[in-house]
Amino acid sequence: MTTAILPALASMPAHVWGPGHGPVWFFLFPLFWILLIGFFIFFSRRMYWRHRVQGDPMGAEGVLRERYARGEIDETEYRQRLEVLRANRK
Structure with missing residues (x-):
């Protein structure tokens, strides 16, 4: 197949490939x-992985994280509630 393509490429005008470029575009x-x-596969898998690892951002743990970040609950209460949530998930 390569032997059939090379003569066809050689017979093409120079403006198709550009001066001095040869079959670089090939x-x-x-x-x-x-x-x-490859980029499409990489980013789609990355998004899938993030969704799977972090879970639903508005789930119970997400709401708990937001309440802790806003200062509505302290660290000990956050850890206690998080432990209860994770124990109930199993």
């Missing part, structure tokens, strides 16, 4: 798509 175009698909 390799860059697939590389672009491979990187684009």
Whole structure:
């Protein structure tokens, strides 16, 4: 297959490839798509992992975190309630 493509590439006008570039685009175009698909897979898996590890941000633990951050409850109460929540989950 390569032997059929090379003569076709050689017979193309120079303005298709650009002066002095040769068949560089032949390799860059697939590389672009491979990187684009790779980034899509990476970010979709990262978002899935974050959602799975952190859980629902408005779940019981999320509400408890927000109350602790606002100063509505102190650290000991936060830890006690968090322990109860995690014990009930099992």
